[in-house]
Amino acid sequence: MTGDERRGYAKGRAKREEILDQAMAMFGEAGYRGASLRVIANRCGISHPGLLHHFPTKESLLLAVLEHRDAVDGEWLEAGRPTGVDRLRRLVDLAALNAQRRGIVELFCVLSAEATSADHPAHAYFVERYRTSVLTTRVSYTEARDKGVLREGITPGAAAQQLIALMDGLQTQWLLSGGATDMAGVLRAHVQAQLTVPF
Amino acid sequence: MTGDERRGYAKGRAKREEILDQAMAMFGEAGYRGASLRVIANRCGISHPGLLHHFPTKESLLLAVLEHRDAVDGEWLEAGRPTGVDRLRRLVDLAALNAQRRGIVELFCVLSAEATSADHPAHAYFVERYRTSVLTTRVSYTEARDKGVLREGITPGAAAQQLIALMDGLQTQWLLSGGATDMAGVLRAHVQAQLTVPF
DNA sequence: CCTACCGATCGGTAGG
DNA sequence: CCTACCGATCGGTAGG
Structure with missing residues (x-):
C-alpha cells in the first residue's frame, strides 16, 4: 500500500x-x-x-443522511446508558445542544412533516423513529415511577407521548421565532412539574 | 340581470x-x-x-387557501366568545374535530415546517400565526388564574407556549401513526393536570 | 375558459 | 470524477 x-x-x-x-x-x-x-x-x-x-x-442520499445523524446523536444520547430521570435529563440536554445546531433542527422538522405522506421515501423511517422514541421514553418514565419520584396520576405512556410531541412542537416554534424560544427551559419546567424531586 | x-x-x-x-x-x-x-x-x-x-x-393561491382556513376555523374557535377555561376547552375540541379532517392537519403540519425557511412565501404568515396563537392562549390561562382555577406554579406564558407546541407535535404523531394517536385525549389530560377544577 | 408555447430545472444515464 | 445529453415537469404567458 x-x-x-x-x-x-x-x-x-x-x-x-x-x-x-x-x-x-x-x-x-x-x-x-x-x-x-x-x-x-x-x-x-x-x-x-x-x-x-x-x-x-x-x-439513497437522504437515507444516508438520516442514518448518519441517528448514529451520531444516538451514541451521544445513550452514552453511559442513563436510565430513569437521568435519561429524561439527557433528552433535555439534547434540546439544549440542538439550539446550537439550526441545520439539524430544520432537517428533522421539515422531513418529519414531509414524511407523513405514505409515499415519501423516509415515511417508514419516521414511523419507526416515533415508535421507538415514545417507547424508550416510556421506559424512562416507568423507571422513574419505580423509584418513587414520579408524581401521582402521571401515566408513563401518556407522559412519553407528551414529551416527544412537546419536543417537536418546540422545534417548529424555535425555528419560526428565530431562536427566541427557550426549548430546553420549557422542557425542563414540563418534566419538573411531573416529578416529586428536583430535576 | x-x-x-x-x-x-x-x-x-x-x-x-x-x-x-x-x-x-x-x-x-x-x-x-x-x-x-x-x-x-x-x-x-x-x-x-x-x-x-x-x-x-x-x-396567491397558497395565501388564499390559508386565509380561507383561518376565516372558517377562526370563526368556529371564537363563536360565543369563550374565555378562560372555556376557551382552553374549545382548543381541545378543535383537536377532536381535526381528527376527522386529515387534509387540514396535513396542510398545517407540512406548511408550518416548510415555512420555517425565511424565503418561503408563507413565512410571514406562520410567524404571525404562532405569535397570536401563543398570545391569545396566554390570555386564556391568565383568565383562569384570575378565577383561581389554575394550579400553583403554572405560568400563563410558559403554559401557552407548551400547549401550542403540544398541539403541533401531536398532529405530526397522529399523521405518522395513521390516526392512532388520541390528540384530544392527551391534550385534555395535559390541561386537566394544570387546573384545580374538573376540566 | 382553451391550446400552444416559453425558458428553466429536475433526476438520472451514456460514454469516456 | 467530467461533459453532454435524455425525457419529464415546472410556473407563467401569448393570443384567442
Missing part, C-alpha cells in the same frame, strides 16, 4: 462526509422534493454526476 | 371554492414546492391556465 493509495481513499471518505453535511443542510432548507442534487454537488465543488458516484440515487 | 348572468357568477364562485379545496389537499400532500398547478387544475376539471384565471400566481 503506497501513500498515494491511502490518500486517495481518505480523500474519498472526506468527500463523502462533505456531501452528507451539505445534503443535510439542503434537505433541511428545502425538504426532500425541494432539494437539488446539482446545488448540493456545487456546494461540494463537484458536478452532480460526480455526487451520484458516491450516492447512486437521491433517495 | 338575466338568469344566465346570475348562473354565471354563481358558477365562478363555486369553481373558486372547488379550487381552494383541491389546492388545500394538494399543498397538504406535497407541500408548496411539491404541489403542481397542473395537478390541482386537473382535479377541478380545468386546464392550468384556467386555474391561473382565478388565482394569478401559485403564491
Whole structure:
C-alpha cells in the first residue's frame, strides 16, 4: 500500500462526509422534493454526476443522511446508558445542544412533516423513529415511577407521548421565532412539574 | 340581470371554492414546492391556465387557501366568545374535530415546517400565526388564574407556549401513526393536570 | 375558459 | 470524477 493509495481513499471518505453535511443542510432548507442534487454537488465543488458516484440515487442520499445523524446523536444520547430521570435529563440536554445546531433542527422538522405522506421515501423511517422514541421514553418514565419520584396520576405512556410531541412542537416554534424560544427551559419546567424531586 | 348572468357568477364562485379545496389537499400532500398547478387544475376539471384565471400566481393561491382556513376555523374557535377555561376547552375540541379532517392537519403540519425557511412565501404568515396563537392562549390561562382555577406554579406564558407546541407535535404523531394517536385525549389530560377544577 | 408555447430545472444515464 | 445529453415537469404567458 503506497501513500498515494491511502490518500486517495481518505480523500474519498472526506468527500463523502462533505456531501452528507451539505445534503443535510439542503434537505433541511428545502425538504426532500425541494432539494437539488446539482446545488448540493456545487456546494461540494463537484458536478452532480460526480455526487451520484458516491450516492447512486437521491433517495439513497437522504437515507444516508438520516442514518448518519441517528448514529451520531444516538451514541451521544445513550452514552453511559442513563436510565430513569437521568435519561429524561439527557433528552433535555439534547434540546439544549440542538439550539446550537439550526441545520439539524430544520432537517428533522421539515422531513418529519414531509414524511407523513405514505409515499415519501423516509415515511417508514419516521414511523419507526416515533415508535421507538415514545417507547424508550416510556421506559424512562416507568423507571422513574419505580423509584418513587414520579408524581401521582402521571401515566408513563401518556407522559412519553407528551414529551416527544412537546419536543417537536418546540422545534417548529424555535425555528419560526428565530431562536427566541427557550426549548430546553420549557422542557425542563414540563418534566419538573411531573416529578416529586428536583430535576 | 338575466338568469344566465346570475348562473354565471354563481358558477365562478363555486369553481373558486372547488379550487381552494383541491389546492388545500394538494399543498397538504406535497407541500408548496411539491404541489403542481397542473395537478390541482386537473382535479377541478380545468386546464392550468384556467386555474391561473382565478388565482394569478401559485403564491396567491397558497395565501388564499390559508386565509380561507383561518376565516372558517377562526370563526368556529371564537363563536360565543369563550374565555378562560372555556376557551382552553374549545382548543381541545378543535383537536377532536381535526381528527376527522386529515387534509387540514396535513396542510398545517407540512406548511408550518416548510415555512420555517425565511424565503418561503408563507413565512410571514406562520410567524404571525404562532405569535397570536401563543398570545391569545396566554390570555386564556391568565383568565383562569384570575378565577383561581389554575394550579400553583403554572405560568400563563410558559403554559401557552407548551400547549401550542403540544398541539403541533401531536398532529405530526397522529399523521405518522395513521390516526392512532388520541390528540384530544392527551391534550385534555395535559390541561386537566394544570387546573384545580374538573376540566 | 382553451391550446400552444416559453425558458428553466429536475433526476438520472451514456460514454469516456 | 467530467461533459453532454435524455425525457419529464415546472410556473407563467401569448393570443384567442
